[in-house]
Amino acid sequence: MRHCIYPGTFDPLTYGHLDVLERAASLFDKVTVAISDNPAKGPFFSSQERLAMMLPNIRRFPNVEVTTFNILLVEFARQTGACAIIRGLRAISDFEFEFNMALMNRHLDPNIETIFVMPNEEFSYTSSTLVKQVAKYGGDVTHFVPPNVAEALRASFGQVPSPEPSR
Numbered sequence: 001m002r003h004c005i006y007p008g009t010f011d012p013l014t015y016g017h018l019d020v021l022e023r024a025a026s027l028f029d030k031v032t033v034a035i036s037d038n039p040a041k042g043p044f045f046s047s048q049e050r051l052a053m054m055l056p057n058i059r060r061f062p063n064v065e066v067t068t069f070n071i072l073l074v075e076f077a078r079q080t081g082a083c084a085i086i087r088g089l090r091a092i093s094d095f096e097f098e099f100n101m102a103l104m105n106r107h108l109d110p111n112i113e114t115i116f117v118m119p120n121e122e123f124s125y126t127s128s129t130l131v132k133q134v135a136k137y138g139g140d141v142t143h144f145v146p147p148n149v150a151e152a153l154r155a156s157f158g159q160v161p162s163p164e165p166s167r
Contacts (some may be wrong), residue, residue: 003030004084004115005077007069010035010050011043012149014131016123018057020088023117025061032080033058033066034073044132049152057146074108084113090124 006024010017010033024031033054037047045053047068058064069076077085085105087098095116102114118124126144135141135153142150 001029002027002084003032003080003082004028004086005032005034005073005080005082006086007034007036007073007076008088009038009041009043009128010054011045011128012050012131012145012153013053013057014123014126014128014145014149016088016090016119016126016144018146019119019123020086020117021058021061021064023119024086025064027115028084029063031061031064031086032082033064034076035066035068037068037070044156045152053146053149053152056148072108074105074112077112078109082112084115087114087116089116089118090127 004024004027006021008017021031021033035047035050035054043050051066051068054066058066071079073085085102087102089095089098098114098116102116105112105114131141131144132153134144135150136157138157141153145153
């Protein structure tokens with residue numbers, strides 16, 4: 001069975017993340033979404049909140065599971081029996097960081113491949129950081145994140161839900 005890890009902070013989960021996940025799920029028999037539990041990165045949502053936001057959005061993928069991790073990614077991949085790490089690349093600006101990370105991971109374990117996956121172009125400018133910024137100032141993020149994530153952002157920033165449009 002070919003198993004990969006799709007790691008990230010997912011703070012918050014975006015449609016771009018789900019697009020990369022869908023691509024990974026079509027390539028591998030099993031995909032483990034691995035949410036980084038690294039408080040030093042200063043995530044907006046706790047790892048358990050991010051896990052809870054992820055769960056309803058992966059139900060449509062029968063070969064996907066989700067968990068948190070707080071160890072070296074390569075060690076986590078070894079422990080779970082993964083042969084690859086999936087990384088999403090939105091733009092050239094992502095490449096340098098991801099390339100260096102892939103080389104370090106290869107140095108740590110040459111048997112674990114890193115595979116770069118590009119999301120659909122409609123998600124190429126979406127980042128969790130930008131989504132949080134838009135949400136913080138009351139902007140509409142429903143085109144970038146699933147409904148449960150948009151609601152969590154509104155609640156976190158103390159905003160009331162948008163009224164349903166009248167018909």
